[in-house]
Amino acid sequence: MRVAPEIVLTDEERAELTRLACSKLTSVRLALRARIVLLAAQGLQNKEIAGQVGVGRVQVSRWRERYLESRRAGIERDLPRGAPPVKVDIARLVALTTQSTPAAATHWSTRKMGTELGVSASTVMRHWHAHGLKPHVVRGFKVSRDPKxxxxxxxxxxxxxxxxxxxxxxxxxxxxxxxxxxxxxxxxxxxxxxxxxxxxxxxxxxxxxxxxxxxxxxxxxxxxxxxxxxxxxxxxxxxxxxxxxxxxxxxxxxxxxxxxxxxxxxxxxxxxxxxxxxxxxxxxxxxxxxxxxxxxxxxxxxxxxxxxxxxxxxxxxxxxxxxxxxxxxxxxxxxxxxxxxxxxxxxxxxxxxxxxxxxxx
CATH class of the missing domain: 3.30.420.10 (Ribonuclease H-like superfamily/Ribonuclease H)
Known part of the structure; x- marks a missing residue:
């Protein structure tokens, strides 16, 4: 059976974590992490802690390990969320939209352009809207050649x-x-x-x-x-x-x-x-x-x-x-x-x- 690493707290650390967990001025996230560490110090396993605080076992394991590595600093810093945002080459997006067409099609769609640039369709739509581009719209016209x-x-x-x-x-x-x-x-x-x-x-x-x-x-x-x-x-x-x-x-x-x-x-x-x-x-x-x-x-x-x-x-x-x-x-x-x-x-x-x-x- 896999056993979570043991956490041993000094009196000062325990008092500090208790204050964080009970304080109304502490952020909800930091108070939750402090509770996780305090319960871990009592010898509870990750699954038991997860049931008490209402989060996933993996999340409990993550904050237990971060506290072991960096003590308080480990639970104060948020983990990076998701992948870094993809930078859009706006000049290329506008140029492709206004000066080219996709293969076997008459105009660009958000999905086709997103695939071409490696970004999401919503990102393409946002930049099209900002630049006033509507590839799906075509307006009819006829210039009169009447000499009079x-x-x-x-x-x-x-x-x-x-x-x-x-x-x-x-x-x-x-x-x-x-x-x-x-x-x-x-x-x-x-x-x-x-x-x-x-x-x-x-x-x-x-x-x-x-x-x-x-x-x-x-x-x-x-x-x-x-x-x-x-x-x-x-x-x-x-x-x-x-x-x-x-x-x-x-x-x-x-x-x-x-x-x-x-x-x-x-x-x-x-x-x-x-x-x-x-x-x-x-x-x-x-x-x-x-x-x-x-x-x-x-x-x-x-x-x-x-x-x-x-x-x-x-x-x-x-x-x-x-x-x-x-x-x-x-x-x-x-x-x-x-x-x-x-x-x-x-x-x-x-x-x-x-x-x-x-x-x-």
Missing amino acids: FVEKLEDIVGLYMSPPEHALVLCCDEKSQVQALDRTQPGLPMKKGRAATMTHDYKRNGTTTLFAALNVLDGQVIGQCQQHHTHIEWLKFLRQIDRETPKDKTLHLIADNYATHKHPAVQDWLAKHPRFNMHFTPTSASWLNMVERFFRDITTERLRRGVFTSVPELVTAIDEYVTHHNTNPKPFIWTKSARDILQKVIRANHRLSAKQNGTLH
Whole structure:
């Protein structure tokens, strides 16, 4: 049987250890170690001491041996805890993140980077956060190459920020191919401790196209769902706008460059209705059309998680959303001036050109 080494104390040592074990000013750790040594001096084995003080036998053995080696100094010093912290080469971490990709992948993850640098994933995440790096995020962009970009930009932003008197500014567009999707199985509703469920697969029950005109002044929306989105449907929508707006108001319609909007039949109709004035956004600049904000809202709030067994059911849901929106509309406020936008586009063009020429750092 293995026997723990014996501890013999002088009267001074015993008094000193007793004072440490009983003092309310002593740290809890040092008081516990003093008790371990006092019990060991009484001839108790490590297992018995561990049972009395409520710690592990190995810990009792460690402090018994440390006291034998260094007396009081041995129990006052804490043992080193764990491995020394790994120093991270932050410059290399940032360089790898921004200038390279891992093997067979498009971007770094915390685990891949941690393996590469020999550190934990949490360490990588901490340094990424400190340097504003998000490799998992990618943002879409498209720089317009329209030769009349500046002219069209100033025209549309001018309508937003300084609309003409006795006129209405309407942002118009189509949200095409809105699908009536039905799930293959019924989902479960949300409850405490569980999110709502929805099957990943679905059944297509047809599509519709939402034509919408957003009034920049008050946020009201004129909406119409149609089966197709040719110039015929666009003309029907223009007639609806004509019917639902005050006749004494000049109308300024902002639309994109879709061929339907410029069809000869549409041009003839516009010529017969001079109160309609068309303003076209630059190519690849649909973000200038504020009705896209409304399309985003109806998608996230009503369509994306909706279940529709038929196209008429989908159309009814869209009409109800538009009606609900119009009961308390809130206009989208445009705050960026044409100059601010143009400066941003110039910077984007410069960076894109530098990237294509291989000079971007």
